[in-house]
Amino acid sequence: MSSSTNPSVVGSPLVKRGLADMLRGGVIMDVVNPEQAKIAEDAGAVSVMALERVPSDIRRDGGVARMSDPEMIQEIQASVTIPVMAKARIGHIAEAQILQALDVDYIDESEVLTPADEENHIDKWAFTVPFVCGATNLGEALRRIGEGACLIRSKGEAGTGNVVEAVRHLRTINAQIRRLASADPSELYTLAKELQSPLPLVQEVAATGKLPVPMFCAGGISTPADASLVMQLGAEAVFVGSGIFKSDDPVRMARAIVEATTHFEDPGVVAKVSTGLGAAMRGLENSTLEVRLAERGW
């Protein structure tokens, strides 16, 4: 046996989406300080999203929402051993460069923050650190993958505690994937045009029947049952934002959502962990919303 000394490659597509593969079946929790990050890790979160305000507070406070203070991100990195993600504004190349310089493990180019560019998303191929992006439909997902996103999350409607948009987006993406998978190859050119997506990616989805990268779910998940629901609809992992730290008992809610995500096919387990949890976050009905975050990004 000789010791392998071949030159190594960093930032390859396999390495970037590899971390997303490792997060599958897990829960990524929004946290605003090291104490919350510890609670998330103790509860079994696979990763934390470091941000200054959870989406429900961003929604309440209004104003421009930006990347978090690097000091706050570094404090959270120092407090946990699991991967730490952070959000950059859509199209804000400089915020993404800062997050890469901070060694965050994943950048979320997120509609929860106020977009910095209303025409272009970040060229994510130019970065070594991987990106996750939101999508409401297959065309949007494939455009983000074309720009270099290695992980897609269905957007849902962040900060509402209402799972209806997450369900709509997951079902839409899955239905559009099934449509491609059953299409005649000669139809894919027009379908690519309709989806406004790169043809090679459309052909790949048609051939494999799935997205080229993992698909997680975000936006409005606030109970163990919500987590089980979106996992049954094909999500491979769950982002929970306001749902944990805006509930009555965040420690128990965090643990319960982790259990429900792992054992989503076992209603007995989901029932058990849902019992006596206290109140989930107060939700918002969609028709009352002043701002629809999911409409940001294109």
Added chain:
Amino acid sequence: MPIVGVLALQGDVREHVTTLERLNVKVLKVRTPEQLDDVDGLIVPGGESTTIAHLLNTSGIRPVLQTRLDEGFKVLGTCAGLILLSDVVLDGRADQWSFKKLDVSVRRNGYGRQIASFESPVDVLGVGEVPGVFIRAPKIEHVGDNVEVLATLDHGDGAHPVLVRQDNVWGCSFHPELTSETRVHQLFTDAL
């Protein structure tokens, strides 16, 4: 035909299942202690070791698997799986526990955070060169005399073991399941 379990609490379970299905073995996902009775060996996949450790406790699998391991049950761990099988875990949580079936010290994220994650070919004893994918990988910093080193890699700071075996337990710091490579898994399934 042996039946191989893949611990399916969290992580890249699907990739291990796909790799095993190419090797003419039967595959079963394991989420409960009872399911351990139905398999001849178990793979602990890549994922987050703190999450899998937590779910091993809440599912009740931990004590049953510990007993089986002590009795000689064959287990292969990749990445997080390696951490969970090792005697000593460095840079872990204060309450980090492990099954202590491999006489090695591993450092969590020893090769760095995600930005340092890398691909590099690995030369495996008796197998040849296989693609190595290292994702926030644990680094094996010390091995005991009872441990057989099946592959090492020099990633710029001297050669470190990346695939090891001690009796009934195999540990791998990279992810053979993320590529089309099957020969590392075959080392394990051939021994069942």
